[in-house]
Amino acid sequence: MKAFYAEEQKRHDPKAFLSSGAQKPNPEKPERVERLLAGAEAAGCTIERPRDHGLGPVAAVHTPEYLDFLEHIFARWQRIEGASAEVIPNIHPIARGGSYPASAVGQAGYHMADTACPISGETWRSALWSAWSAVEAADAVMAGAPAAYALCRPPGHHAFADVAGGFCFINNSAVAAQTLRKQAARVAILDVDLHHGNGTQGVFYARPDVLTVSLHADPVRFYPFFWGHADERGEGPGLGYNLNLPLARKSGDAAFLEALDMAFQRIRAFAPEALVVALGLDAFEGDPFGGLTVTTPGFSRIGEAIAGCGLPTVIVQEGGYLCDELGDNLTAFLTGFSGGKKR
Numbered sequence: 001m002k003a004f005y006a007e008e009q010k011r012h013d014p015k016a017f018l019s020s021g022a023q024k025p026n027p028e029k030p031e032r033v034e035r036l037l038a039g040a041e042a043a044g045c046t047i048e049r050p051r052d053h054g055l056g057p058v059a060a061v062h063t064p065e066y067l068d069f070l071e072h073i074f075a076r077w078q079r080i081e082g083a084s085a086e087v088i089p090n091i092h093p094i095a096r097g098g099s100y101p102a103s104a105v106g107q108a109g110y111h112m113a114d115t116a117c118p119i120s121g122e123t124w125r126s127a128l129w130s131a132w133s134a135v136e137a138a139d140a141v142m143a144g145a146p147a148a149y150a151l152c153r154p155p156g157h158h159a160f161a162d163v164a165g166g167f168c169f170i171n172n173s174a175v176a177a178q179t180l181r182k183q184a185a186r187v188a189i190l191d192v193d194l195h196h197g198n199g200t201q202g203v204f205y206a207r208p209d210v211l212t213v214s215l216h217a218d219p220v221r222f223y224p225f226f227w228g229h230a231d232e233r234g235e236g237p238g239l240g241y242n243l244n245l246p247l248a249r250k251s252g253d254a255a256f257l258e259a260l261d262m263a264f265q266r267i268r269a270f271a272p273e274a275l276v277v278a279l280g281l282d283a284f285e286g287d288p289f290g291g292l293t294v295t296t297p298g299f300s301r302i303g304e305a306i307a308g309c310g311l312p313t314v315i316v317q318e319g320g321y322l323c324d325e326l327g328d329n330l331t332a333f334l335t336g337f338s339g340g341k342k343r
């Protein structure tokens, strides 16, 4: 399987992070890339550098207001006397229907959901190259490859059309799906990250052409808290085109695979022409987030089961944090996927 990654994606190196109010090192570290590259290579992937695809595929998913913010906010932030080294919001609108703030601080609060996505001077370019890896993987699949892997880092599935959040800036899975829409009338996104793919859900919530399905730890006491509940089904023309399958905390392989069968049932009924897998590996039992207890062989079975859909598939890296098995879990998923048979 072809895999896509650009060196620039490693430059974003966030420092700040608040978890339950406590300051901790940001877990979305550049070192994740080394582990994931090794994992992809061990699965037999050849790593290729994506092309520069310009703003087009990103602007197809995100608002121009937001993209302008992402590109320029760090330089503007630096001009504020006494400001932090990274852009971090400290005020948010209660509702977003009011006027658009002119100041850097106001816009940071408007466009950033939380403190987990600090912006430095490298963030914009890293996020762009991450998105271009997703575009390149989608292009490879449209050119006839049965599947391709995009080593997207920074990740994307918590980014809405105009809001960053949870380590995410540009929604790579949404960009891949929108790119696939050039050829495919209907595209399904299956998100298996530990956390609900709230940004992806938000991007397509009112659309019937992209089905969004997410398996994740129940958000009742877990990030992203406000989204990911079973009663969120889409709206307007998109009603019935979003499926959330929250799992009890500490659920393992059996519960995950059972929920996956429900996801497949919905995906089959949607009859998509292509699939995007938002591949978080943080459902792992040894992941620092500790929300679910999927095992390394479990990821292999998940990969095999997804291959059973028999759809052209773009696999987009989402979460999965530093632990000894991070690379092995990617290898297990990709190997399982490649060995899986169409059902």
Ligand SMILES: [Zn+2]
Residues within 6 Å of the ligand: 193, 194, 195, 280, 282, 318, 319, 320
């Ligand atoms: Zn996650």
